[in-house]
Each structure stands twice: as structure tokens, then as C-alpha cells.
Amino acid sequence: xxxxxxxxxxxxxxxxxxxxxxxxxxxxxxxxxxxxxxxxxxxxxxxxxxxxxxxxxxxxxxxxxxxxxxxxxxxxxxxxxxxxxxxxxxxxxxxxxxxxxxxxxxxxxxxxxxxxxxxxxxxxxxxxxxxxxxxxxxxxxxxxxxxxxxxxxxxxxxxxxxxxxxxxxxxxxxxxxxxxxxxxxxxxxxxxxxxxxxxxxxxxxxxxx
Amino acid sequence: xxxxxxxxxxxxxxxxxxxxxxxxxxxxxxxxxxxxxxxxxxxxxxxxxxxxxxxxxxxxxxxxxxxxxxxxxxxxxxxxx
Numbered sequence: 504x505x506x507x508x509x510x511x512x513x514x515x516x517x518x519x520x521x522x523x524x525x526x527x528x529x530x531x532x533x534x535x536x537x538x539x540x541x542x543x544x545x546x547x548x549x550x551x552x553x554x555x556x557x558x559x560x561x562x563x564x565x566x567x568x569x570x571x572x573x574x575x576x577x578x579x580x581x582x583x584x585x586x587x588x589x590x591x592x593x594x595x596x597x598x599x600x601x602x603x604x605x606x607x608x609x610x611x612x613x614x615x616x617x618x619x620x621x622x623x624x625x626x627x628x629x630x631x632x633x634x635x636x637x638x639x640x641x642x643x644x645x646x647x648x649x650x651x652x653x654x655x656x657x658x659x660x661x662x663x664x665x666x667x668x669x670x671x672x673x674x675x676x677x678x679x680x681x682x683x684x685x686x687x688x689x690x691x692x693x694x695x696x697x698x699x700x701x702x703x704x705x706x707x708x709x710x711x712x
Numbered sequence: 713x714x715x716x717x718x719x720x721x722x723x724x725x726x727x728x729x730x731x732x733x734x735x736x737x738x739x740x741x742x743x744x745x746x747x748x749x750x751x752x753x754x755x756x757x758x759x760x761x762x763x764x765x766x767x768x769x770x771x772x773x774x775x776x777x778x779x780x781x782x783x784x785x786x787x788x789x790x791x792x793x
Contacts, residue, residue, distance in 0.1 A: 530786045537782055542770045545778075549768035558768070559778060566782045571789055621719075624747045627754050632761055644765050663759045669729070688723040695751070695758045702754075 522582050526573045533573075537566050540583055543665055544590045550660040551594035553649050554601065561597060565590035580674055587667070587675040591657060598653060621692065623699050631702035647697045651690055658683055659690035713741045718748045726756055 518539075524532035541562055548561035568589050569576075576585050632640055648656055661672045662683070673683045718741050724730045725738050742749050770778075 530783060533786055534779065534783050537779055541775060541778060545770040545775075546768045555768075559774065562770075562778050563782055563785070567785050567789065570786045621747075621751055624750050626750050627757060631757065641765060641767055644762060645767055648762070648767075659762070664762055666763075669727075684723060688720070691723060691726075691755050691758060692719070692751075694762070695755045698758055698761075699754070702757075 518582055519578065522573065522576065522578070525570065533566075533570055536582065540586060541566070543583075544586065547587060547590055547657075547660055547665060548594045548597075550648065550664070551591065551653060551657055552597045552601070554597070557594070557597040557601065561590055561593045564593050568593070581671070584667070584671045584675050587661065587665075587671075588677070591661075591675060595653065621696055623696065623703075625699055625703040627699075627702040628704050631698075634702065643698075643701050647694060650697060651693060655686050655690035655693065658686040659694070662687050663691070713737055715741075715745060715748055718742075718745070719751070722752060722755060725752070726759065 518536070521532045521536050525536065544565055545558055545562050548565070549555060549558035552558055552561065565586065569586050572589075576582065628634055635643065648659070651659070657676065658672060658678075661667045661675060662669065667675065669680055669683050669687075672678075672687075673680045676683070678686075718738060721730065721734060721738055725735065730738070742752060
């Protein structure tokens, strides 16, 4: 146990040491940071851009930008939160370019009456993920999350898929904490609503009466 | 507490980010409101399914290629001060 605890502590202080070394021009130290976070950055970028090539570009561009601007990283936040902020901005730029849509923004806040008021209330099968083959399930989940506005999708991915705290998400997206919470609630409820048709319990007539 | 009040607190409830008295009020509501009970459970399940889904994993071969490219670019780039 003591060895595990020491390792966890080492990982945190080790990270600062790696950042410091990279600031001095040690590319090997920066490479370790790349290995630590490249999978997370790829997932986030893929979720936002919805395109694999764009996600690959974002991984490269975000790490390169981080390396170039390491001096600006003051250590007030975690390195990872700072990196996510860069990657989200790069991803949104890609998304705008691909859609020729300058309005895609993390500030985008779509207020509708229906999005917090569920329309369909049906219980789901006990293990809904087992209703589909794994490939099918992934297709359903991808298509469903792709239908969310970029700002909702991004908050949901950072909080619920990547496990950032509300505070870290607010910092990475330059949003207030209430704004993160409001988007997260609506993202969760909209996803739930959209998944209903795939996961709800089959109707069994009036057998309970 | 109305269903609308409940929904406003749902995220914080699922994240365990509420005080004990609000939690007790929400759980009172859940005890009698079947609709909110279903919404609460299915929202929780939604989060779990996405969290465990591994929708966009980085294939190892691509990962290595990206790492090599990033390191090569870092070696030739000038850091901004």
C-alpha cells in the first residue's frame, strides 16, 4: 500500500518536474507528458470535431502549441487542465472551419423550454447496453452525442467522460461554474431523452392490471 | 418540491454535490414521484454508459505515429518567451 501511495504522490510532483524540465528545453520530458495525456486529448478532440482526421491534427497542434507556450503556464492550474483548454480551442476552430460556421462557440447557450423538461418518461431495460452488439451500441452512442450542440457536448465530455471536476471544466472552457452546471444538466437530460427510444423497456400491454 | 425543482437539482444530486438537507428533500420527492425516479435512474445510466463506452480510443499505431511527429516538431520549434 505504501508503495502505491508513494507512486501517486510521485506522479503529481513528477509532473511539475517534467513541466519544469520541458520549459528548459528538455524534449524528452515533454514527450513523457505527451504519452501521459495523448489518449485523453484525442478523445476530447474527436468528440468535439466529430472527425478522426481533425482529432489527429488537434492532438499534434495542441501539444505543439503547449510546448511553444510553456512559459505561459504558471502552475496555478494542473498542466492537464491547461492542455485541455488549448485542445478545446483547437477543436472548435476545426469544427468551425469544417462547417464554415463561425457561430460554433463554447459560449453558445441554447435556451429552450423542452430541454430540461423530459417529454418521454419510460423506464429502461435493466441492462440497456446488453440489448445491442458492442459495435451497434457505439454507433448509437456516437450518433446520439453528435446531435447535441457543441457547447453541451464539450461540457458533458469533459465532466462525465473524462472525469474533470466542475471547477476544472469551468477553467478549461473559460466558463463560470453555474454555466458549466447548467450546460451539464441539459446535456445529460437531452442525451437521456434521445437514448429512450433505444433503451426503454418493451411494452407488455396491460399485464399489470 | 415540484418535479421541475427536482430536475434543477438532479445533476448536483447525481454528482453528490449537495448538502444533506437538500439531499433529504430530493429523496423524499423520489420516494413518491415515480416519473422523477425513472428520470433520475435513466440519467444516471446515461452517464455510466458514456463513461464506460470508450467511443474514441486512440489506436496504438496511430498513437506512436503522432508521438513521433510531435517530438520531431518540438525539436525544431522555438519556444515563445
